[in-house]
Structure formats: C-alpha cells, structure tokens
Amino acid sequence: MLKIYGAKTFNAVKAVLTTEECGMEYEYINMDFTKGDHKSPDYMKIHPLGKIPAMEDDGHPIFESNNMCRYIANKSGRKLYSADPLEAARIDQIVDFIGYHVGKWISVYFFQEIVMKKFRGADPDAAAIEEAAGFLKEQLPYLDGLLADHKFLCGRDITIADTVAFAMFMTHEYTTFDIVDYENIRRWYDMMKVRPSYAATMKHFPGGYNFD
Numbered sequence: 001m002l003k004i005y006g007a008k009t010f011n012a013v014k015a016v017l018t019t020e021e022c023g024m025e026y027e028y029i030n031m032d033f034t035k036g037d038h039k040s041p042d043y044m045k046i047h048p049l050g051k052i053p054a055m056e057d058d059g060h061p062i063f064e065s066n067n068m069c070r071y072i073a074n075k076s077g078r079k080l081y082s083a084d085p086l087e088a089a090r091i092d093q094i095v096d097f098i099g100y101h102v103g104k105w106i107s108v109y110f111f112q113e114i115v116m117k118k119f120r121g122a123d124p125d126a127a128a129i130e131e132a133a134g135f136l137k138e139q140l141p142y143l144d145g146l147l148a149d150h151k152f153l154c155g156r157d158i159t160i161a162d163t164v165a166f167a168m169f170m171t172h173e174y175t176t177f178d179i180v181d182y183e184n185i186r187r188w189y190d191m192m193k194v195r196p197s198y199a200a201t202m203k204h205f206p207g208g209y210n211f212d
C-alpha cells in the first residue's frame with residue numbers, strides 16, 4: 001500500500017488528491033513541521049533532504065510532488081495520465097508549466113501571506129507579490145483559454161495537470177491571489193471542488209491552507 005507523508009502544503013494536497021482521483025488505497029501520515037518530523041532520521045531515509053511530501057510504495061521511497069502524482073497515476077493503470085507518448089507530453093507540458101511558472105508565482109502569495117505573515121510574524125513583501133501578480137497576469141489567460149475549449153486542462157478527461165494545478169489554485173481562498181478575472185478557471189475550480197476526491201482529500205487537511 002502507498003504511504004503518503006504530508007502536511008498542510010499544496011505539494012502534499014497534489015499527491016493526496018491524485019491518489020483519491022485514481023482510487024488507490026493509501027495511508028496518510030501527517031508530519032508536524034513544528035516538531036521537526038520532516039528532519040527525523042527515519043524520514044530522511046525516505047526524503048534525503050527532509051522535505052514534504054514524500055511517499056513509500058511497498059517500502060520504496062519516492063519524492064517530488066509532481067513526480068509522485070505521475071507515479072501514482074501510472075501505477076493506477078494510467079488513470080489521469082496516458083500510455084501514449086504524445087498525450088503524456090501534452091499532460092506533462094501543463095504539469096511543468098504549472099510547476100515552473102504559474103505555480104511558482106502562486107507560491108509567492110502562499111509564502112508571503114501565509115508562511116511569512118502567519119508563521120514568522122513578518123509583513124508580506126509587497127514587491128514580491130506585485131512581481132508575482134505581473135507574471136500571473138501574463139500566464140493565466142493561457143490556462144483560461146484552454147478551459148474555454150475543454151472541461152479539464154488537457155481535454156475532456158481529468159489528468160494530473162488538473163490535480164497539480166488545483167492544489168496550487170486553492171491558494172486563492174486563503175491569500176489575496178484571485179481568479180476573479182478568469183471565468184473559465186473559476187468554473188473549472190468550482191467543478192473540481194465538488195468532486196468526491198476533494199472532500200476525501202480535505203479530511204487530511206482540515207481548514208485548508210488557513211492557519212488562523
């Protein structure tokens with residue numbers, strides 16, 4: 001059985017949401033950053049850098065959340081992924097676009113307005129947020145356009161591009177990042193949120209990314 005080690009972070013949500021969508025059995029192990037669970041010698045055998053999330057499949061350690069999602073999808077019989085190289089590349093290009101671009105900038109809001117403000121008691125860096133907002137303004141219309149033509153980011157079926165992106169977009173509920181100008185992203189987000197996988201996932205993350 002899969003063992004997923006997570007905490008309240010979007011990277012952990014990606015992995016659990018993907019597992020739920022794929023209908024795979026798993027055990028969720030909640031890691032407490034404040035107690036240093038992620039730096040314990042046992043956990044460092046699973047993730048050598050002591051980062052969250054990570055997983056084990058029959059004792060085999062796997063880390064990096066997008067890679068975990070792809071592995072889970074492949075293992076499930078390629079639900080949410082594809083055996084066809086071209087289809088797989090089309091899914092991966094959106095996963096990478098989220099990882100290297102859109103998600104990177106959404107993370108700035110998460111870091112500044114949740115990590116810095118709530119955990120470190122510091123004022124969010126307005127210039128960093130403004131820079132992120134500028135890049136998102138350039139990048140989000142592309143995703144909105146994809147969703148104008150399709151129900152999901154890569155077509156009519158849900159893929160790991162959706163689960164990876166959704167976990168990042170959840171940030172808009174807890175920070176000043178907003179998607180009000182993107183009608184199709186909003187529709188997709190609301191549709192993803194009523195899927196049974198979301199409710200099942202959020203049992204492990206009570207309160208979402210809110211740490212009040």
Ligand SMILES: N[C@@H](CCC(=O)N[C@@H](CS)C(=O)NCC(=O)O)C(=O)O
Nearest residue numbers: 009011050051052053063064065066
């Ligand atoms: N690229 C990695 C990021 C993992 C990561 O940086 N996790 C953070 C929390 S979001 C962490 O564990 N930070 C604690 C640390 O680095 O000590 C992934 O997608 O899994």
